[in-house]
Amino acid sequence: MQKHKCIYCLQLKDENEFNREHVVPRMMGKYQNGFVLSDFQVCQECNTYFSEKLENGIALDSYEALLRMQHLDKPMSDGRKLIGNRIKLIGDEGIFKGIPFTVVTDSNNPYRIRFDSEPMVGIIKSVEKHEYDYYVLEELPIASEEVIKRMKESTQPIINTGIDRALLEPVLIERGYLFKQFTYSEKSIYDLHKEPEFTTAINMKIDSIMRRVCAKTVFNYLCYSTSKEFVLDSRFDEIRDYIRYGNWSDRLWFRYSKGPVSTAEMPNDTAHVVGYMWYPENSHWVFCGCLTWFGDFTYVFKLGDTDQKIQKVNMLNSTRMACFNNVDRTIKEDDAVHIFQTRQARD
Ligand SMILES: [Zn+2]
Known part of the structure; x- marks a missing residue:
């Protein structure tokens, strides 16, 4: 049987050791044309680890959990309580x-x-x-x-x-x-x-669990919208190691801000935006991910370094984002070469 490499643990495994990984964790909504990684991209062991150790931990214990209680298209059953650790x-x-x-x-x-x-x-x-x-x-x-x-x-x-x-x-x-x-x-x-x-x-406390869920969502999307070969590149080993094992590298960074990615056209206040983009840092560009949950809170973080000799067009033809609509549950993909800014005032 042919072996495949998992994009997170990098282990070679048999076909039957892989399963489906949703780009956006299901706790954050389900979508009609839901982006799913299949075809031997994320192994079952990593997938189970992510849902049990990362996503379950924040499902009712995070600022996002509060947003989810208020905004998810399918309301939660009454009486669920927000846990107060984060x-x-x-x-x-x-x-x-x-x-x-x-x-x-x-x-x-x-x-x-x-x-x-x-x-x-x-x-x-x-x-x-x-x-x-x-x-x-x-x-x-x-x-x-x-x-x-x-x-x-x-x-x-x-x-x-x-x-x-x-x-x-x-x-x-x-x-x-x-x-x-x-x-x-x-x-x-x-x-x-x-x-x-x-x-x-x-x-609120934004701890490593929350950061890793965000980074995984963006990395999943990167795999979905480019290719498995692309995300297996060693330039992503540090973010991969952080997502899968929680090992932080000082070469990575995270930023967060209230408000959405300004240039994303959000259909409503409760959509998520997931994308990647270029970000200027010390006179060169770094490759970043961005993620806005429920139109309310945005994370931007470094995915990997660029090879300075290579033009960015050689690395990726374009940068992209996807908008996950929590009202009609559809997804819209668009080009996105946007720099993060804070939220514009709404009417
Ligand atoms: Zn794996």
């Missing part, structure tokens, strides 16, 4: 300031998600600004005289965002917050706020 949402104003929120899919909500406050106890911090210090129950400090003074000035000195009252009250008494002149009322934070909308700060 992304944390914390209330940013007034009574919500400092409360961590969990994002939950909710098809009854116009935004497809709702924000559940985590169970915390809030102690008045500023009577004028209506701000609180929030604690998980175990970390509630002993009440100071200052705090007691503020509490006496406030009409709502304590807020409970979901701790069982039977657990909360003994702790409040023990740490000096509850005494006889206090009537402790329990109102939901939403009752107090009276506003349907509030802002949160989003803290």
Whole structure:
């Protein structure tokens, strides 16, 4: 039987050790003319590794996962929760300031998600600004005289965002917050706020797992739109090694930015753009990949060096991008020799 070389691990394997690899991970949408690598390009072992070790890890735990909950054409089932290792949402104003929120899919909500406050106890911090210090129950400090003074000035000195009252009250008494002149009322934070909308700060971490998923998506696309022979070139060994084994090389780089690749014609705000292009660096050009998820967040990174003696047209006749439409699920391919810029203002 003829052996084939996998574009990621470079091992020679039998035909039956290969399977289909989707250019865009299926967690980011399925497309009618979905780009798939078949014909003995990615081996089963690499394919399984990518889905289990990389894609499953970010599926519900990344900024992209939040975008996916909101924008994917096929809504997720209700009640799925965003995990907070890579992304944390914390209330940013007034009574919500400092409360961590969990994002939950909710098809009854116009935004497809709702924000559940985590169970915390809030102690008045500023009577004028209506701000609180929030604690998980175990970390509630002993009440100071200052705090007691503020509490006496406030009409709502304590807020409970979901701790069982039977657990909360003994702790409040023990740490000096509850005494006889206090009537402790329990109102939901939403009752107090009276506003349907509030802002949160989003803290996100772009770790190696996320970067590798992005790099793999672009490298898959490079293979799809050029050829297997092209991506087997040794100039791509560093990015290949990073995608497959997580070994970072200082000769590679990553950049990211809010907003899409400016010159890509996106059919709607939720399409993805995957492409490769040339990027000027220290008076020469490097070959780069770019990827915009859900029209919202863009990664640009180096795929490989160029041989400086070779004109870029000798390496590739053109550079390309594909637009993955998350509304009608089609894909449009186009030439793309564009330099990344930040998002233009929308009307
Ligand atoms: Zn492989």
